[in-house]
Amino acid sequence: MTRTQATLIGFSAIVLWALLALLTVGSAPVPPLQLNAVCFAIGGAIGLIWIAVTGSFGALRRVSWKVYAFGTVALFGYHLLYFTALRLAPPAEASLIAYLWPLLIVLFSGLLPGEHLKPLHIIGALVAFAGAGLIVARGGISARAEALPGYGLAFLCALTWSGYSLVSRRLGTAPTAAVAIYCLATAVLSAIAHLFLEETTWPTTGPGWLAILALGIGPVGLAFYTWDIGVKRGDIQLLGTASYAAPLLSTLALIATGIVGASPILLLAAFMIAAGAFLAAMASRSR
Template sequence: MSKNTYTAIGFIAVLLWALLALFTVGSAPVPAFQLNAICFAIGGGIGVVWLLATGNVGQLKTVPLHVYVIGTLGLFGYHFLYFSALRLAPAAEAGLIAYLWPLLIVLFSGLLPGETLRRGHIIGGLIGFAGAALIVAKGANFNADALPGYGLAFLCALTWSGYSVISRSFGAVHTASVVVFCLATAVLSGIAHVGLETTVWPETTLGWLSIIGLGVGPVGIAFFVWDVGVKQGDIQLLGVASYAAPVLSTFALVVCGIAEPTWVLFAAAALITAGAALAAKASA
């Protein structure tokens, strides 16, 4: 397959992450780490079925231990830091800081062997961030008392961007490794849930369906296709294109009647499209 095809596969993750907010709303009132444990268990289970069906179970033995450690820290670390940031800072402000990760991917990718970071990538990333900022942080009001939460949100952005860029250097490692990342993250999330939360189960069929949807898509298949994209595709373009997730997520909420369409939504979409186009031109 061509590099463009691998990039398109990676972008499937962005499309799936656009459903994260919708399904998360539907999964209420299940607490965050409990939800994380269930969803990653589903995603890891799907991965196990895939490995058995394709005969790739043996690939797990070829993966170095440090790759498993880095992958698990990437998936669990991102979610742990994100949820912790939301406990200590307002959601809009923490979400905006955490969403620096696409721009950081673009910048960090310039350190990778064989990658060229062009001005168009940087400008496109900044324009994309401006678009995401319109969606994520409208009405945000930064508060000095929430500085610890802002710090955790920034660590969250560093964790996911670092994981994604480091994954690029593990291009020879089979995507089967993501199965272990997901299952290990499910276990660690379960431990965090027991220590920090009170167990609450879904109250309706819609709640259970939302959790299954999360486990299959945004917290399941998404991490497998993202692994393929960042290893074999255009990582700079994927970084900028990732800013489409919050806009598409808001569109999904509008379509389902949970949010109202506003000029902010369309302005953000225009900015992110322009940023992605500029990055694509730079890659070309």
Template sequence: MTRRTSTSIGFVAVLLWALLALFTVGTAPVPPFLLNALTFALGGALGVSWVTATGGWHKLHAVPLRVYLFGTIGLFGYHALYFSALRLAPPAEASLIAYLWPLLIVLFSGLLPGERLGPLHILGACIAFSGAALIVAPGPDGFTGGIGLILAGLCALTWSGYSVLSRRLGAIPTESVAVFCLATAVLSLPAHLIFETTYWPAAPAGWLAIVGLGLGPVGLAFYVWDIGMKNGDIQLLGASSYAAPLFSTLILIVAGLADPRPSLLLAAALIAGGAGLAALGSARAQRRLIK
């Protein structure tokens, strides 16, 4: 599989993650840990079906336990934080803050062997952070995001760190993601029983949202993202991922779940614009390497 093909496959995850906020809002009032358990059980089942169909079970025996722990903690931590953030803060604002992870991937990737940051990466980062500043700045009614936006920021740090560090696990088969998903579901269930009160979707649409999450943003997305992170252009993927917050915000507005006020649209545009500059920087660096 070529680097370009792997990058294209990884970008499929970006498109799926654009639906993450919409589906998450649709699952209310299911609490975060229970939602983790339900959706990752579906995502794990999808992975098991794929591993069985391709005969890839033998690849899992050589995977070290530390890798399974790393993957499980990454998926469990990010989504527990994300689902909590969207329950505690306005979904569009929390989603945009959580989507700072592509920016952080580009910045953190500069620490990897063979990767470096250029002026356009830095400029793009500054523009994107200015968009985030619009979200967290107090409005006429004061600071309304509270703990939800803080959790969203921790989401960004968690997923960007997980994605970049996974690059160092390049020899680990993508089939192992199925184990990560199932282990996350298993870990989430006792967390739900200990810390949460059980609430189920109030309507069939809520169950459909859970299925959509489990098969898409919390299922297929992880398998294709893993391929992209391990074999594709990590800076280009991180930069192009900025399309997700813009798509996600527009989807929430169209669905009537977010107010299309100017500050929100400007924040989304700045975050996406910062991505464009960072992506341009990655493309230029790649062309220089080819020459």
């Protein structure tokens, strides 16, 4: 596989993640932990099929349990936070805040040993966080006090995924097949937690079932495998820059389906987040 091919495969994950908010909204009223369990079971099953076809089971035995634990905690934690955030706050706003993770990846990587933050990093951070502030304050913060917990969880999503992506760079020798174990372990943990903390609720309509199936196949399935291939074998900086299109695509998908209105402030916030993250990426590329 060439570097260009791996990069193109990584791009597909960005497109799939842009549908995460739309499909999560469509899966209501399924509670977050139950949704986690079902979607990751589907994603893990896809991985097992791929491993069987490629004969990669032997490679899994050489992966440290610490790597499996890390991947499982990251995937379980991120999606629990994300699904819960979209239940507690307006989906467009929560999704945009969660999509601050590309910016955080750039900023946190600049703080690693041997790296330095540049003025564009700081400018990009300020622009992006100003965009996040716009969507939280849209219509007045006091009028949206009930949504603040959802906003907070969405920001924790951004922190979780940026941390996962950065640490994954140091685990480059771990095979992509290991992602299947992350998914299956996350499904088991989610199912156990669901039984103790939630009441089982299934979709009442056909579109609801289709949304769950689509989540498990795409944003909570194939996307993890293609992203892993992209960041380990492709152009990581190009992929990071392209990730900033995700919040724009996510918002456009919600608007196109009529879930949210195309308000000027919401669109401005989306472009500010994307523009701020892009400036930070340019600072990194200039090094």
